[in-house]
Amino acid sequence: xxxxxxxxxxxxxxxxxxxxxxxxxxxxxxxxxxxxxxxxxxxxxxxxxxxxxxxxxxxxxxxxxxxxxxxxxxxxxxxxxxxxxxxxxxxxxxxxxxxxxxxxxxxxxxxxxxxxxxxxxxxxxxxxxxxxxxxxxxxxxxxxxxxxxxxxxxxxxxxxxxxxxxxxxxxxxxxxxxxxxxxxxxxxxxxxxxxxxxxxxxxxxxxxxxxxxxxxxxxxxxxxxxxxxxxxxxxxxxxxxxxxxxxxxxxxxxxxxxxxxxxxxxxxxxxxxxxxxxxxxxxx
Amino acid sequence: xxxxxxxxxxxxxxxxxxxxxxxxxxxxxxxxxxxxxxxxxxxxxxxxxxxxxxxxxxxxxxxxxxxxxxxxxxxxxxxxxxxxxxxxxxxxxxxxxxxxxxxxxx
Numbered sequence: 001x002x003x004x005x006x007x008x009x010x011x012x013x014x015x016x017x018x019x020x021x022x023x024x025x026x027x028x029x030x031x032x033x034x035x036x037x038x039x040x041x042x043x044x045x046x047x048x049x050x051x052x053x054x055x056x057x058x059x060x061x062x063x064x065x066x067x068x069x070x071x072x073x074x075x076x077x078x079x080x081x082x083x084x085x086x087x088x089x090x091x092x093x094x095x096x097x098x099x100x101x102x103x104x105x106x107x108x109x110x111x112x113x114x115x116x117x118x119x120x121x122x123x124x125x126x127x128x129x130x131x132x133x134x135x136x137x138x139x140x141x142x143x144x145x146x147x148x149x150x151x152x153x154x155x156x157x158x159x160x161x162x163x164x165x166x167x168x169x170x171x172x173x174x175x176x177x178x179x180x181x182x183x184x185x186x187x188x189x190x191x192x193x194x195x196x197x198x199x200x201x202x203x204x205x206x207x208x209x210x211x212x213x214x215x216x217x218x219x220x221x222x223x224x225x226x227x228x229x230x231x232x233x234x235x236x237x238x239x240x241x242x243x244x245x246x247x248x249x250x251x252x253x254x255x256x257x258x259x260x261x262x263x264x265x266x267x268x269x270x271x272x273x274x275x276x277x278x279x280x281x282x283x284x
Numbered sequence: 285x286x287x288x289x290x291x292x293x294x295x296x297x298x299x300x301x302x303x304x305x306x307x308x309x310x311x312x313x314x315x316x317x318x319x320x321x322x323x324x325x326x327x328x329x330x331x332x333x334x335x336x337x338x339x340x341x342x343x344x345x346x347x348x349x350x351x352x353x354x355x356x357x358x359x360x361x362x363x364x365x366x367x368x369x370x371x372x373x374x375x376x377x378x379x380x381x382x383x384x385x386x387x388x389x390x
Contacts (some may be wrong), residue, residue, distance in 0.1 A: 266378045
């Protein structure tokens with residue numbers, strides 16, 4: 001039905017636009033790139049955070065939230081980082097800088113709040129799954145957080161085109177990725193990968209972006225399956241609170257790869273909702 | 285004890301409702317203490333603090349309220365899973381989510 005190519009986007013053009021995106025603060029970039037860097041000690045992280053008041057305030061609130069609830073009140077940054085641990089602290093930094101520093105585009109049909117709710121919930125859920133599977137969870141959180149970053153790239157670089165995509169999706173009741181391909185001839189997986197390469201994200205995160213809709217591709221990091229399932233669970237639990245939300249295709253291969261049973265899933269659902277609530281109130 | 289504690293979206297809270305817990309702003313300062321009876325004015329002020337949900341005491345009996353919430357939740361599940369057809373893992377996931385919601389409101 002749409003044979004016009006008015007909204008079509010070329011890959012090269014998108015890569016050019018990505019280069020024009022504002023860069024994130026150095027601390028955040030460093031933490032998004034070096035997932036494996038276990039060197040940075042608590043003291044060093046604390047020192048860097050102390051320079052950013054909004055992050056400091058958020059960390060204190062997180063440490064005092066009911067999820068981590070303990071009896072005495074946490075008042076200093078040192079106490080908060082000691083209690084939450086380096087991993088949680090880094091995750092919160094990644095999260096707040098991405099969510100607050102990315103420019104908001106003028107695209108009425110795009111629900112930014114729902115987008116961030118979805119990204120945060122997927123991060124939390126992916127971490128929960130990887131914990132259940134005894135994988136390294138630091139990766140999982142970041143991969144979950146970034147899996148849909150391509151949507152943000154498309155809406156930021158091409159707000160008008162993306163508005164058309166969302167309208168088309170609503171009209172045709174189709175999946176977002178199909179709507180993107182029909183209208184823009186490029187999808188949020190392509191866009192996310194282009195950004196990941198430009199920003200030097202680790203290979204595991206690139207795989208998670210590449211494979212979150214098709215985790216059965218060969219040679220992908222297992223993280224792709226984790227993020228694929230986390231993404232579907234977050235839709236199933238209605239965490240983004242998007243009225244027209246629908247379940248994306250669920251890959252049998254990824255489902256089998258994880259091999260989790262009902263009891264595992266129920267506890268993952270529960271943990272995801274609890275942790276999501278505490279993070280969400282603080283970040284958004 | 286018979287009073288029930290729950291979170292309500294700000295738009296559904298009416299004047300006269302009793303706050304069930306301290307209401308904090310973004311920085312963690314107490315805006316209103318637990319037990320305060322909300323007035324129209326307070327509700328308007330709360331809206332300015334970017335707060336969207338309030339912990340309130342509810343006089344609806346716990347059981348009635350739960351049935352109502354569960355029904356809404358189950359409707360949403362049907363809607364979200366609307367086009368899965370008889371795809372295997374998706375139907376299994378759906379049954380897990382339904383069991384999860386039922387367990388929550390038991």
